[in-house]
Each structure stands twice: as structure tokens, then as C-alpha cells.
Ligand code: ZN
């Protein structure tokens with residue numbers, strides 16, 4: 001039996017979440033992205049953990065900007081997307097979709113999830129049923145298409161959607177309340193969404209996180225994963241699924257509460 005993954009989650013910057021994961025058997029310990037190196041080092045120290053690795057989802061400053069400071073403080077090895085090696089300095093181990101890596105004795109799978117950026121990857125731990133999805137999938141949302149297009153992002157989301165329904169989805173930002181307003185606009189009759197709305201408001205009123213979410217909950221309520229169903233409800237069933245997704249992504253970009 002592999003030992004079970006320890007996950008420590010904490011707020012960072014204005015609306016990021018930081019994640020540090022650890023294999024208790026070996027002590028191997030990875031910072032998943034590095035939004036705020038000071039906070040990561042303090043949180044690791046509080047846990048009594050020593051960060052030995054950095055795993056990046058993509059090159060944006062609120063994800064890889066703290067690599068240098070954490071590496072300088074800990075000597076951590078940097079694992080980052082090969083396709084972003086021109087944007088992320090000092091990568092020790094380049095990763096691509098389909099790679100398998102180990103945190104000590106615990107297996108993780110690299111899933112290619114481009115769209116937000118062209119080299120964006122996600123990390124899936126099958127034994128922990130946990131996926132760290134960066135800025136690809138959010139609770140009730142998905143990342144903006146800064147570098148890729150709708151078809152690419154739809155393929156990425158579809159890849160994540162093949163994980164088991166009870167996979168815990170660790171999104172990199174707390175965007176859920178504003179995502180909820182848009183979801184209710186485009187999917188107002190979805191009973192699962194209406195039920196979730198009450199729960200989200202209650203949690204945010206108490207300043208509690210809405211992350212992690214689960215894949216099952218996202219499949220039932222996330223308007224981006226539900227784009228084909230939403231389009232069909234509008235009588236637009238002649239289009240490809242990715243086109244329905246792309247249209248909802250454009251609507252969200254122009255949505256103002
Ligand atoms: Zn980003």
C-alpha cells in the first residue's frame with residue numbers, strides 16, 4: 001500500500017490558493033505552484049514539512065513567480081511544463097501530458113490541459129483521488145483563453161472530465177461567487193446549480209473556501225462543462241460541443257454581474 005498523500009491548502013495573494021503536498025513515508029514534499037514564496041515557506045514550516053520539489057501548472061507569475069525564492073530557500077527541484085520552458089527559468093525536470101511522476105512513493109499523472117496558456121498541465125494523484133488543475137477548471141468556471149482557443153480548452157476540460165466522478169478538484173483561485181452569478185444567468189433552471197448556489201453563498205458569507213470541489217459536482221453544475229447541454233436547451237444542437245463551449249466562454253468574458 002502506498003502511503004496516503006497529505007494536502008495542505010491555504011490562501012495566497014488576493015484570491016489564489018496555495019497547495020503543499022507530501023508523502024509522509026519519504027518526506028518528499030511538493031509546492032504546487034508558487035504564488036507567494038513567503039507564505040509557502042511559512043506554511044511549510046508550520047506543518048513541519050521541508051519543500052523538496054516545485055510542481056508548476058503554468059508560467060503565470062501567480063503560479064511560477066515564486067519558484068526562484070523557494071528554490072533559493074530550500075534547494076527544491078523544479079518540475080514544470082516543457083512547452084513553457086522559455087517562460088519558466090531553471091526547470092530541472094520538464095513535464096508533458098501523459099508523463100508519470102512520483103512524490104516519494106506516491107504516483108501522480110500529468111494531464112495536458114492547454115488553453116489558458118499553451119503549455120498548461122494538471123497533476124492527478126490517483127490514490128488520493130485529487131487533481132490540481134491550476135487555471136484550467138474552476139468551481140463553476142474555467143480559465144480565460146489567454147493563449148489557446150476554444151477547441152483546445154474544450155479538449156482539456158474533456159480530458160479532466162474523464163477522471164473518476166469523486167475526484168477532488170483543487171482549483172488555483174477562489175472565483176466561485178462571481179462564477180455563480182454567470183452560471184445562474186446561462187443555466188437558471190438547473191436544480192443542482194440552484195442547490196449549490198445556497199451552499200456557496202453560505203460558505204462565502206463565513207469566508208470559507210469553496211475549493212476543493214468534486215468532478216461530479218462540476219459536471220452537474222459548471223456551465224462550461226455543461227455547454228453542450230445548455231446549447232441544446234437553447235435549441236442549438238447542430239453545433240459541435242467545442243463550439244457551444246467557445247460561445248459560453250465568450251459570453252462569460254463579456255459578462256458584468
Ligand atoms: Zn494563470
Ligand code: FE
Nearest residue numbers: 060062135172
Ligand atoms: Fe492564476
